[in-house]
Amino acid sequence: MKPLVLGIETSCDETGIGIVRGTELLANVISSSMDEHARYGGVVPEVAARAHLEALVPAIEQALAEADVTLADLDAIAVTSGPGLAGALMVGVGAAKALAVSLDKPIFAVNHLVGHVGADLISDTEPLEYPTIALLVSGGHTSLLLVRDLVSDVELLGETIDDAAGEAFDKVARLLGLPYPGGPHIDRVAVGGDPKAIRFPRGLSLPKDMAKHRYDFSFSGLKTSVARWVEREQDAGAELPIADVAASFREAVVDVLLTKAVAACNDLGVPRLLLGGGVVANARVRELAAERCEAAGIRLRIPPLSLCTDNGAMIAALGAQLIMAGRPPSTLDFGADSTLPVTTIQA
Amino acid sequence: MLLAIDTSAGTSVAVVDLDGGILAELSSDDTRRHTEVIGSLIAACIADSGITVSALSGVVAGMGPGPFTGLRVGIAAARVFAVGAGTKVIPAVSHDAIAFGCTEPTLVATDARRREVYWSTYSGSDAAGLPIRTSGPNLAKVGELDTAVHGFADYRLVEAATVSAGALGMLVETMLANGRDVESSFDGHPGALYLRSPDVTMSNGPKRVTT
Ligand SMILES: [Zn+2]
Numbered sequence: 001m002k003p004l005v006l007g008i009e010t011s012c013d014e015t016g017i018g019i020v021r022g023t024e025l026l027a028n029v030i031s032s033s034m035d036e037h038a039r040y041g042g043v044v045p046e047v048a049a050r051a052h053l054e055a056l057v058p059a060i061e062q063a064l065a066e067a068d069v070t071l072a073d074l075d076a077i078a079v080t081s082g083p084g085l086a087g088a089l090m091v092g093v094g095a096a097k098a099l100a101v102s103l104d105k106p107i108f109a110v111n112h113l114v115g116h117v118g119a120d121l122i123s124d125t126e127p128l129e130y131p132t133i134a135l136l137v138s139g140g141h142t143s144l145l146l147v148r149d150l151v152s153d154v155e156l157l158g159e160t161i162d163d164a165a166g167e168a169f170d171k172v173a174r175l176l177g178l179p180y181p182g183g184p185h186i187d188r189v190a191v192g193g194d195p196k197a198i199r200f201p202r203g204l205s206l207p208k209d210m211a212k213h214r215y216d217f218s219f220s221g222l223k224t225s226v227a228r229w230v231e232r233e234q235d236a237g238a239e240l241p242i243a244d245v246a247a248s249f250r251e252a253v254v255d256v257l258l259t260k261a262v263a264a265c266n267d268l269g270v271p272r273l274l275l276g277g278g279v280v281a282n283a284r285v286r287e288l289a290a291e292r293c294e295a296a297g298i299r300l301r302i303p304p305l306s307l308c309t310d311n312g313a314m315i316a317a318l319g320a321q322l323i324m325a326g327r328p329p330s331t332l333d334f335g336a337d338s339t340l341p342v343t344t345i346q347a
Numbered sequence: 348m349l350l351a352i353d354t355s356a357g358t359s360v361a362v363v364d365l366d367g368g369i370l371a372e373l374s375s376d377d378t379r380r381h382t383e384v385i386g387s388l389i390a391a392c393i394a395d396s397g398i399t400v401s402a403l404s405g406v407v408a409g410m411g412p413g414p415f416t417g418l419r420v421g422i423a424a425a426r427v428f429a430v431g432a433g434t435k436v437i438p439a440v441s442h443d444a445i446a447f448g449c450t451e452p453t454l455v456a457t458d459a460r461r462r463e464v465y466w467s468t469y470s471g472s473d474a475a476g477l478p479i480r481t482s483g484p485n486l487a488k489v490g491e492l493d494t495a496v497h498g499f500a501d502y503r504l505v506e507a508a509t510v511s512a513g514a515l516g517m518l519v520e521t522m523l524a525n526g527r528d529v530e531s532s533f534d535g536h537p538g539a540l541y542l543r544s545p546d547v548t549m550s551n552g553p554k555r556v557t558t
Contacts, residue, residue: 046415046545053419053539057426071431087416090382091423097386098424101393102400102431107386175553227556332386 003075003323006063006099007316008056010092011084011112012140013037013048015055018313019067020320025122026067028306028313031055038180042170043139049087056095063312071103076329078319081109081347082340084140089336097332106329108319109347111340112310114154116276117147118321119307119314128301131270133157135261137285138277138310139166139181142257144215144264145342147274150318151325156342157264158215161204165253166279168219172226172249176242183282186246190284193247200225200252205259214267215260222252254284258292265298274301280308322346348398350406350428351516352389354381354421355413355441356457356509360388362396362403363516365524371396372513381420389428400432407519409441409510410533411540412465412484413457422539437519437529438537442467444515445507446478453478454492454502462489465542468502475525477518480532486542 002022009016013034019027033051037043064070079096082089093109100107116136120128134145142160147153163171166183173182178189203218204210226249233240265273273293279285280302293300307314327346334347348364358381361372371392375384393400408425411418429436442455446469453469467483487495496502522529530537 044545049415049419050539050541050545053423053426056423057430060427060430087419090416090420093382094385094420095423095427098389098428099431101386101390102428104400171553224556227553231555231557332390333383335380335383 003320004069004073005076005078005316005319005323006074007078007312007314007319008092008096009080009112009115009310009312009315010052010088011080012088012310013043013051014310015052015059016310016312016315017059017063018311018316019063019069020122020313020316022320022324023121023127023317025313026069027063028311029059029063029066030309030311031059034181041174041180042167045085045087048085049091052088052091056091074103074105076106076108076319076323078108078110078315080112080115080315081334082112082337084112084338086336086338089338093336107332108322109330109334110315110318110322111342111345113141113143113145113342114150114345115314115318117145117274118150118318119276119303119311120274120301121321122313122317123303123307128272128274132272132274133261133264133268133270134274134276135257136277137165137257137279139170140164141277142217143342144261146264146268146270151321151327151345154342154345158213158217158260160217160219161213162218162220163223165217165219165257168223168253171223175227175230176245183279186250187283189242190246190250191243193243195247195251197241197244198229198248200248202252202256202259205256215264217256217260219253222249250284254288257285258288262292262296262298266296271297272299272301276303276308278309281305348402348404349516349519350389350403351512351519352406352421352425353409353441353444353510353512353515354385354417355409355411356507358384358388358421359510359512360392361513361516362392362398363513363520365520369513369517370398372511374509374511376509378414378417381417385420385424389424403432403434405429405435405437406432407437407439407516409444409512409515410438410537411441412459412542413441414460415541418539438533439515439519439529440484440532440540441510441515442484443478443480443532444510444518445505446480447514447518448472448476449478452502454496454499454504455507456492456504457507459486463487464489464492466492466496468496475521477521477525477527484540484542
């Protein structure tokens with residue numbers, strides 16, 4: 001039996017409603033409040049939560065229309081219960097519970113990060129084999145996972161100890177006078193720049209750090225280093241070589257992301273790497289991932305961008321996997337957990 | 348028959364009927380666990396009242412005022428429950444539920460956190476027994492309510508730590524039975540009554556890191 005599942009995702013600034021039947025993607029509606037955050041230079045939790053409340057019902061109705069199914073057809077509801085912004089998560093969890101009770105359908109509370117891995121199952125190509133290493137990079141998280149089994153065995157190898165990679169892009173974009181979100185604008189101005197022009201630091205890559213933080217990331221030192229470099233140039237009255245700064249900064253981020261991801265694949269003997277999260281939209285991430293994986297004999301998987309950014313379809317897909325694995329539904333009393341660990345695949 | 352949900356203070360859920368009154372009502376006073384309890388309270392209320400979801404003619408959403416994070420849980424639940432039940436959502440002012448039934452001038456005040464209070468004033472009830480709101484909902488600093496509210500001394504002050512979804516539901520039943528336009532109690536904006544902008548400090552550009 002291939003369960004028909006509606007997934008609700010509100011962990012950050014995208015209200016995502018997705019519908020899947022087993023591993024078949026039927027609808028993936030995303031309503032983003034990104035434009036409302038632009039003037040603040042980053043995601044404002046209260047602005048995001050207000051936007052979720054307004055976007056939910058229209059997104060549900062649109063997803064049902066796109067999938068051409070009715071609520072009565074659904075077998076279950078799946079919802080992100082964490083990790084993410086607490087106030088934003090609560091909107092989705094409250095809504096999902098109400099929907100489940102009104103329809104008298106089971107509800108599955110699932111982990112957002114594991115959902116990103118589940119996105120791979122509903123992309124058009126043949127599914128990834130397990131185990132796999134997963135590198136999930138966005139404005140909200142930067143995590144390296146070892147996935148032995150999607151519904152029962154996910155391990156956190158490392159994560160950022162300060163800023164998420166996407167946040168670093170936003171902050172450096174502001175330094176360079178570029179708008180939010182920083183990623184696409186850094187990408188744009190980096191064209192023609194020399195990625196080797198300035199050697200910015202690779203966080204947690206020195207031998208002393210590698211002992212304790214082998215698979216962890218740190219981007220706040222990099223951001224400070226770029227700021228210092230830019231200030232020195234400006235103080236000297238020099239014209240800022242924006243293309244070189246952008247290309248060199250981006251290279252520092254992407255290099256450290258892929259060095260650690262490939263190291264994890266090699267160390268653990270897992271020749272498979274899956275990318276997920278909004279930073280995958282960055283052209284250089286995809287390019288360097290392809291290069292490094294090819295060289296190391298690692299099979300690389302990158303789901304389509306609409307499934308890499310936060311979305312409800314990946315949450316529905318994970319819910320469907322849990323059902324097909326025979327897992328009982330979540331009880332109605334789970335909460336929103338902003339720091340839900342990846343080992344808790346279902347809350 | 349209506350389902351009513353209010354999370355402007357604690358979490359309160361009720362099933363009400365114009366003739367039958369409050370058929371079931373369940374509440375939690377906990378102001379930090381709206382997300383955890385909302386589903387079970389709705390499910391238990393429906394079970395206790397012995398009705399089926401298809402018998403509902405609407406879902407009443409308490410729109411506040413109230414602390415935002417909890418308030419949104421109930422509004423999201425009410426709106427989406429209405430979609431699931433194939434019925435309409437009816438927004439209502441949470442303070443009106445507290446003033447429902449009052450016959451004397453009443454000032455309703457609730458904690459807005461951050462040393463502020465939400466307040467509304469009522470002159471009493473009209474012929475249908477519905478509260479007549481004369482001002483509010485508004486926001487005032489703690490300790491400044493007496494100057495913010497015109498004629499403060501004439502009101503009976505009700506500090507509302509809880510809001511009854513049963514009262515809110517019966518208020519709406521009474522309004523509908525008397526042909527009142529429920530949305531008109533919102534001054535043209537029947538959305539969540541936040542009464543405060545999202546607090547965001549606009550940055551003045553990046554700070555220098557070198558000195
Ligand atoms: Zn994400």
